[in-house]
Structure formats: C-alpha cells, structure tokens
Amino acid sequence: MAGVETADVVIVGSGFGGSVAAHRLADAGLSVVVLERGRAWPPGSFARTPAEMHHNFWNPEQADYGLFDVLEFRGFDSVVSAGLGGGSLIYANVLLRKDERWFVKDAELPGGGYDYWPVTREDLDPHYDAVEAMLTPSRYPFDDPQFAGVPKTEAFREAAVELGLDWQLPPLAVAFAPKPDGQPGIGLPVIEPSYGNLHGLPRRTCRLCGECDFGCNDGAKNTLDHTYLSAAKAAGADLRTMCEVQAIRPGGPGYQVRYLLHAMDGSAVSKRIDCERLILAAGSFGTTRLLLGNRAHLPGLSPALGTRFSGNGDMLSFALHTRRDGRPRAMHASRGPVITSTIRVPDELDExxxxxxxxxxxxxxxxxxxDWLVQNMDVRGDLSRLAGFSMNRLRAALRWAGPDHLEHGIGQLIGTGSLSNCSLPLLGMGRDVPDGVMRLRDGELDVSWTTETSRSYLDRVRGTMRDITAALGGEYLDNPLWFRKRLAVAHPLGGAPIGRHPGEGVCDPYGEVFGHPGLYVADGAAMPGPVGANPSLTIAAMADRLCDHLLLARGMSGRSPARGGQRRSGGTTQATPAAPARLSGGRTGAAALSFTEEMAGQVTLGEREGPAPLRLRVTVAIQDMDAFLADPRHEATATGWLDCPALGGRLLVARGRVELMVTESAGGRRRMRYRLPFTDDRGRRLLLSGHKELRAGPPTAIWPDTTTLHAKVLADGVTLGAGTLKLGRRDFLRELTTIRAGSPGALERFGTFFLGSLWQVYRPRLTS
Structure with missing residues (x-):
C-alpha cells in the first residue's frame, strides 16, 4: 500500500532479546525498526534527587516517563524498566550461564504437567560465547588495591568457606578497566569499540558508587545501549523511543504494528508500521500482554499462552548488625558494584x-x-539517642558557664551508623516452580501465582540465608513482603514459553510462534521455566540463536541487498518491492544450502607480543546451486564473526567469500579458500585470508586436511600475522546440525559434489 511505512523487521522492546536481534539483523542487511516505549538514558541523566525521583516512574497518564515501572499482582510485586536498553539499565550486571544440568526434561510440576527445556546447554554455548564477546564481562577485581575497599566481598567469601558452600566471583558487565583485559582503575575514560556509542557522551570506569540498579550515570555498566544498540545503530537500525505498541495484526508483507508515539507533554499520536518479520521483546509482562490482548487477531495461538510464569526463584532478605569477635563488622553495602560475588547451592539434578x-x-x-534511609529504620536507636541528646542539652542549660561546643553531642545524636554500615542485603534466585498463569482481567494483566508450590524451595533459600547471616554474626530479617507471603520479583519469566509442539509451548525452540511464521518471541517470556542463575545472559543467547534461525530461514546468513534492489531503512516505501520467491513451508528467499562452521586456533601478529588466540564462526551460504556447481571456483558467501583479543575482541565479518574444492592441478589437488574482510578496534580494514590444502594421500589424511585452515591477517596486502585454525570434533558435529537446504535436491547435489571431490583427491592410486 502506497504511503504505508514498512520494514523488513520490527522489534518491540530493546532489552536483552530485542537489542541482540536489532544488531544481528541490521548487520545482516535487513531494515530494522526498534520500538521502545521508554526514552534514552545517556550517562548523567538518571535521577538522583528526591524531586527527580518523584517523576522517575512509568505513568504516561500523568505524563511521567520515568525509568521504573512498578507492578503489583496478587502474590508478588515486580519492578521492570522503561528505557532504551530495557532491563540492562537497572539490572545488577551478572552474566552467568544456565547450569548445564538445570536444562530439565520431563520434570513433573506439582499442579500437573511437566517442566521441559527443548534446548540444551550445548545448543546455547556458542551463543553464550557470542554475547559475552559483545558485552565483555569481567570479574570484580577485589584483589586489586584500588578495589579492595569493599569488605562485603571478603566477608561473603569467609561465610561461604565456614559453611562449606561454593563461592565465586561472577562475570559482571561492568567496565573496571578502560578496555577489556586492560589494567583496572577507578574513574578512567572508557575506550569505545569501533562502532562507537549512540549517546555520543564519554564514559568512565566503575567508581564503586553502588548505583547500578538506579542507572549508571558514569556509563561504567556495559548496558545494551552502549553495546548491542550502538552497534545496531551503526549497522543502520532505526531505534525509536517513546513508542508504545498497542496492537499487532497479520497483514501487509507479514504483520501490522500499531503504536503510540508519546510526547513529553502527555500527548500521543497513533502510528502504524508493516513488516515482514515481527519480534516481540517487551519482557515477560509486556510480550505476554500483547499476545493475550491480540489473541482474537492471531488465530490458533497455543493454549500454553500465559502459562509457565516463574519469578526465577527471587528472594530478598537482610543480614543486620553483622559482628566479628564481638565487634561491629563493616559491610559497606553502598560501596562497590551492587553484586560482587555469589554462592551456589547445588540442585538434586547435580552430581x-x-x-x-x-x-x-x-x-x-x-x-x-x-544509607540514611536504612539508618532511619533503627527507630529504637534514634529514640534513645534523641533522649540522650535532649538530656545533655538540658543539663548544659542548667549549669551554663560559658560557650558550649556541640560537636560531640551532634555526633552522638547521629550515632555510629552501625545499622547501615554493618548490614547486607542478600539476593537469592534459583529453580522455583514455573506454574504461574497470566491472563487479562478487564484489559489489565493479572498473574495467578502462589508461593505454596515453591514453599520447600523458598524455605531452603531462607534457611541458607539464615546460615550466612549467622556466619556473619548478624541478625536475620526477611523482606517485609514475606510476612504476607509475597515476593519481590526482579526476574519475571514465562508467559509465551518455547516448546516442542503447540500443546507444550507458544513458540518453537527457536522462538518462532507456532502457526504464525515470521512472528517471534525473544525475551524472558519465552523461557519455559526458571533459568536459576541471573537470566539476562540466557535470554540474550536465546535471541542470538533465534537470529541464526531467522536469517537461515530467510535465505540469509549475513548482509545482502534489500529486496527489490533498493535498501530500505524503515521509511515509507516509495516503490513496490519485488515479490520474494516462495519455497516449501511458506518461507521466503531461502538459500539453496547453508551451514555454519566454527574454528579456533592462534595467529602470531608481528606488531604484537606472542601468539594471539583467534576463534572464527561463519555461515557459508550457496544462493544458487546450479551456478555454484558450474563455477570452477565454486564460490559461496560467508558472514559471521572472528574473535581475537589482540585485534579488539569480537569483530564482524559481513561480506566474506569462500571457494570450495577448487581444482589446483591435474594431479587432483584441491583447495578451499577463505577471504573474510573485517575491521579491527583501531578502525583498520583487514582481511583474514586462509586456505585448506587437500593433497593426494591415505584416507586418514581427510580429517586433518579438511579441518585445518592456514590463515593470514592482511592489511592492504601486507601480512600482519599468520597461524592455523582447526575445526574440533564437537564443532564438526555441531556444524552438521546447522546444514539447511532451501531448494529440492540441494543437499544431495552438494553431497555428491563434495564427496566426489574428496574421492578425486584421496582415491587409491595404482603405482608401477
């Protein structure tokens, strides 16, 4: 329709799922529009004063567009964020992988049914790697003298040792050094990656101010706006703030999206955009509410919609008045990043x-x-100090004999601050029971969830928290909400869970909604149960995996020209694009065949010291099998990334080429050539040039020859370094699972070509 705004992909939400998808898909050459209901929060803009905090809540009806959205349900309260970067703006930075054995299969739920994760840790590990390469987490450097003034870390470790518990420093998405693997320092300028920063403002390393959950005004947190969204914008994504999605409908090239564009004066304008692919990433509450509210227009949605809600086992308590050897023990909970260390308590699924x-x-x-608010909770101490101060002032007045100095009296009135100084919040999370149900009541989201079925789990968490408090010499206090058997949930999950079939989940294991091709869920709503660990990294890894699936299904593995020969960037379409080819299963524009290859090894760079590790992951795609087989170079496209710390970390490969089984001589020698352009952290345009050499020999030579890449790193034809990369056996098995054929007979034809080439090289030869 002329005049209707269109995009290849619309993404609703900019949290850990939406940001990853925005970057991956924009970098692959698709026109991507991100609709985020909140506003951008650059460093220095987060509320700190009481007046600023008064308006720091999400309430469009009152023209308040603040950071925090506080939600109250029947069994729990929850706080989520509104802003460009989603939950990363207020989370506590922890990036832990889901425990391998906690990917449960057919675990019975108390109320009936089963807890089933249709993905495995092995499925997600390469995607965990990719996300970590982008977010560059590091562990709190508490052994460094500059960062040693955070006593809670050492105290927590001592308590764990005393109790025989597993203590560790988790990876944190915080810049403690100006660049990854650099020397830590407080308040140093952060060196931005090659894609820059969308805010255009300087950042500095962590100042240990404890403000992570209130928004980092220093930009020390590697939040999604500083990482994935900045890279997405550099790749051409259109990031739109103050856009609150109201309705989704099938239509146009795939889906119609209607949203309100809010203005700071409280007014709003209704807008519409059409897209081929629609990715919902508005969080467990936002995504589930959109699907429930638009169910009538999305026929055939799974009956599992609204189910599997979980609070990820969240539990908050406090260790008050900690002591050691009879003396107050300082914790300084207000110093450092919010979380520095963690204790893991094993599961019955562990060994x-x-x-x-x-x-x-x-x-x-x-x-x-x-600290002042916490200290004011010490009502008995306040009254006692006030009474003592008043009596001293009365005595001084009665025996007045000259000027009186009040310093000592005022110090007594303020007190020692032992409650705030010697207390520590304890945050728990784990495998609670995912049996909550979400539905709409009078148009508002309602969650039916109780602590009863998770009581044994919660009692164990509270018991361990009591033990930790005792080891710290403190007094245990439950979250006041617990007295009403309510929880404070920071990690809501579920509502549109993945599953093996529509009877089990709303989405398939890749996040695509059953019965609605091109509609995806890429956030915490897709989790089929609790992650157990902090869920952010797992949500991001699942989104990264979703993007691989989406691009392969669309016939893409990286950048490609826009359909119809004209690149679109989310603007109004001026010409009708060419109709994409329809293939089996109703998908569009699939490559004839593609597969993803991952290799690792080392390269020695002449201008650097010693060998540097390098990992390469590319998706090789053959667009036209006839042309591929007829071409003597047998050329295919290659897109993905290489990861080399010495060159700047994970670097994108956008327009690579691979030549497969090129005949080198009449003697039957073959080569596989790789030409993979990329840009390093210094902005240099480099080329990874490599080849695999296949020479006549015994069959035992097939494996080392086809899995060893001899590589060089070039700059304008000059060799900067060289080395070898190898395909491991596990990587090879994983590669087999990534093969996708998009046209009839493509796999058989490719197999005949490839195996025939191997036969020509390694076939037995008669000698005289």
Missing amino acids: DGGIGRGFYIQDSGYPVIL
Missing part, C-alpha cells in the same frame, strides 16, 4: 549430592544515599 531445587545467593548493595 554433587544436592537436595531439592538449586539456587544462588549473592551479596547485594544500594547507592550511598540510601
């Missing part, structure tokens, strides 16, 4: 004798300004 459902407990913190 180390765990009982029941496993969990993590982490030291926690808050901004220094809250």
Whole structure:
C-alpha cells in the first residue's frame, strides 16, 4: 500500500532479546525498526534527587516517563524498566550461564504437567560465547588495591568457606578497566569499540558508587545501549523511543504494528508500521500482554499462552548488625558494584549430592544515599539517642558557664551508623516452580501465582540465608513482603514459553510462534521455566540463536541487498518491492544450502607480543546451486564473526567469500579458500585470508586436511600475522546440525559434489 511505512523487521522492546536481534539483523542487511516505549538514558541523566525521583516512574497518564515501572499482582510485586536498553539499565550486571544440568526434561510440576527445556546447554554455548564477546564481562577485581575497599566481598567469601558452600566471583558487565583485559582503575575514560556509542557522551570506569540498579550515570555498566544498540545503530537500525505498541495484526508483507508515539507533554499520536518479520521483546509482562490482548487477531495461538510464569526463584532478605569477635563488622553495602560475588547451592539434578531445587545467593548493595534511609529504620536507636541528646542539652542549660561546643553531642545524636554500615542485603534466585498463569482481567494483566508450590524451595533459600547471616554474626530479617507471603520479583519469566509442539509451548525452540511464521518471541517470556542463575545472559543467547534461525530461514546468513534492489531503512516505501520467491513451508528467499562452521586456533601478529588466540564462526551460504556447481571456483558467501583479543575482541565479518574444492592441478589437488574482510578496534580494514590444502594421500589424511585452515591477517596486502585454525570434533558435529537446504535436491547435489571431490583427491592410486 502506497504511503504505508514498512520494514523488513520490527522489534518491540530493546532489552536483552530485542537489542541482540536489532544488531544481528541490521548487520545482516535487513531494515530494522526498534520500538521502545521508554526514552534514552545517556550517562548523567538518571535521577538522583528526591524531586527527580518523584517523576522517575512509568505513568504516561500523568505524563511521567520515568525509568521504573512498578507492578503489583496478587502474590508478588515486580519492578521492570522503561528505557532504551530495557532491563540492562537497572539490572545488577551478572552474566552467568544456565547450569548445564538445570536444562530439565520431563520434570513433573506439582499442579500437573511437566517442566521441559527443548534446548540444551550445548545448543546455547556458542551463543553464550557470542554475547559475552559483545558485552565483555569481567570479574570484580577485589584483589586489586584500588578495589579492595569493599569488605562485603571478603566477608561473603569467609561465610561461604565456614559453611562449606561454593563461592565465586561472577562475570559482571561492568567496565573496571578502560578496555577489556586492560589494567583496572577507578574513574578512567572508557575506550569505545569501533562502532562507537549512540549517546555520543564519554564514559568512565566503575567508581564503586553502588548505583547500578538506579542507572549508571558514569556509563561504567556495559548496558545494551552502549553495546548491542550502538552497534545496531551503526549497522543502520532505526531505534525509536517513546513508542508504545498497542496492537499487532497479520497483514501487509507479514504483520501490522500499531503504536503510540508519546510526547513529553502527555500527548500521543497513533502510528502504524508493516513488516515482514515481527519480534516481540517487551519482557515477560509486556510480550505476554500483547499476545493475550491480540489473541482474537492471531488465530490458533497455543493454549500454553500465559502459562509457565516463574519469578526465577527471587528472594530478598537482610543480614543486620553483622559482628566479628564481638565487634561491629563493616559491610559497606553502598560501596562497590551492587553484586560482587555469589554462592551456589547445588540442585538434586547435580552430581554433587544436592537436595531439592538449586539456587544462588549473592551479596547485594544500594547507592550511598540510601544509607540514611536504612539508618532511619533503627527507630529504637534514634529514640534513645534523641533522649540522650535532649538530656545533655538540658543539663548544659542548667549549669551554663560559658560557650558550649556541640560537636560531640551532634555526633552522638547521629550515632555510629552501625545499622547501615554493618548490614547486607542478600539476593537469592534459583529453580522455583514455573506454574504461574497470566491472563487479562478487564484489559489489565493479572498473574495467578502462589508461593505454596515453591514453599520447600523458598524455605531452603531462607534457611541458607539464615546460615550466612549467622556466619556473619548478624541478625536475620526477611523482606517485609514475606510476612504476607509475597515476593519481590526482579526476574519475571514465562508467559509465551518455547516448546516442542503447540500443546507444550507458544513458540518453537527457536522462538518462532507456532502457526504464525515470521512472528517471534525473544525475551524472558519465552523461557519455559526458571533459568536459576541471573537470566539476562540466557535470554540474550536465546535471541542470538533465534537470529541464526531467522536469517537461515530467510535465505540469509549475513548482509545482502534489500529486496527489490533498493535498501530500505524503515521509511515509507516509495516503490513496490519485488515479490520474494516462495519455497516449501511458506518461507521466503531461502538459500539453496547453508551451514555454519566454527574454528579456533592462534595467529602470531608481528606488531604484537606472542601468539594471539583467534576463534572464527561463519555461515557459508550457496544462493544458487546450479551456478555454484558450474563455477570452477565454486564460490559461496560467508558472514559471521572472528574473535581475537589482540585485534579488539569480537569483530564482524559481513561480506566474506569462500571457494570450495577448487581444482589446483591435474594431479587432483584441491583447495578451499577463505577471504573474510573485517575491521579491527583501531578502525583498520583487514582481511583474514586462509586456505585448506587437500593433497593426494591415505584416507586418514581427510580429517586433518579438511579441518585445518592456514590463515593470514592482511592489511592492504601486507601480512600482519599468520597461524592455523582447526575445526574440533564437537564443532564438526555441531556444524552438521546447522546444514539447511532451501531448494529440492540441494543437499544431495552438494553431497555428491563434495564427496566426489574428496574421492578425486584421496582415491587409491595404482603405482608401477
């Protein structure tokens, strides 16, 4: 329709799922529009004063477009964020992988049914790698003298040792050094990656101010706006803030999306955009509510919609008045990043004798300004000090004999601050029971969820928190909500879970909604149960996997020209694009054949010291099998990334080429050539040039010859370094699972070509 705005992909939400998808798909050459209901929050813009905090809540009806959206349900309260970067703006930075054995299969739920994860840790590991390469997590450097003034870390470790618990420093998405693997320092300028930063403002390393959950005004957190979204914008993604999606409908090239464009004065304008692919990433509450509210227009949605809600086992408590050797023990909860260390309590699924459902407990913190609020909770101490101060002033007045100095009296009135100084919040999370149900009541989201079915799990978490508090010499206090058997949920999950079939989940294991091709869920709503660990990394890894699936299904593995010969960037379409070819299963524009290859090894760079590790992951795609077989170079496209710390970390390969089984001589020698352009962290345009050499020999030579890539790193034809990369056996098995054929007979024809080439090289030869 002329005048209707269109895009290849619309993404609703900019959290850990939406941001990953925005970057991956924009970098592959698709026109991507991200609709985020909140506004951008550059460093320095987060509220700190009482007046600013008064308006720092999401309430468009009152023209408040703040960071926090506080939701109250019947069994729990929850806080989510509104802003460009989603939950990363207010999370506590922890990037832990889901425990391998916690990907449960057919675990019975108390209310009936089963807890089933249709993906495995092995499925997600390469995607965990990819996300970590982008977010560059590091562990808290508490052994460094500059960062040693955070006593809660050491105290937490001592408690764990005393109790025989597993203690660790988890990876944190925080810049403690100006660049990854650099020397840590406080308040140093952060060196931006090659794609820059969408805010255009300087960042500095962590100042240990404890403000992570309130928004980092220093930009020390590697939040999604500083990483994935900045890279997405550099790749051409259109990031739109203050856009709250109201309705989704099948139509146009795939889906119609209607949204409100909010203005800061409280007004709003209704807008529409059409897209071929629609990715919902508005969080567990936002995505589930959109699907429930538009169910009548999306016929055939799974009956599992709204099910499998979980709070990821969240539990908050406090260790008050900690002591050691009879003396107050300082915790300084307001110093450092919010979380520095974690304790893991094993699960019955583990091999180390765990009982029941496993969990993590982490030291926690808050901004220094809250020390005053915490201290004011000491009502008895306040009254006692006030009475003492008043009596002293009365005595001084009765025996007045000259000027009186008040310093000592005022110090007594303020007190020692032992409650705030010697107390520590404890944050727990783990494998609670995912049996909550989400539905709409009078148009509002309602969640039916109780702590009863998770009572044994919650009691174990509270018991361990009590033990930790005792080891710290403190007094245990439950979250006041617990007195009403309510929870504070920071990690809502479920509502549109993945599953093996529509009877089990709303989406398939890649996040595509059953019965609605091109509609995806890429956030916490897709989780079929609790992650157990902090869920952010797993949500991002699942989104990265979703993008591989989407691009392969669309016949793409990286950048390609826009359909109809004209690149679109989310603007109004001026010409009707060419109709894409329809293939089996109703998908569009699939490559004839594609597969993903991953190799690792080392390269020695002349201008650097020693060999540098390098990992390569590319998707090789053959667009036209006839042309491929007729071409003596047998050329295919290759897109993906290479990861080399010495060159700047994970670097994108956008327009690579691979030649497969090129005949080198009449003697039957073959070569596979790789030409993979990329840009390093210094902005240099480099080329990874490599080849695999296949020479006549015994069949035992097939494996080393076809899995060893001899590689060089070139700059304008000059060799900067060289080395070898190898395909491991596990990588090879994983590669087999990535083969996708998009046209009839393509796999058989490619197999005949490839195996025939191997036969020509390694066939037995008669000698005289």
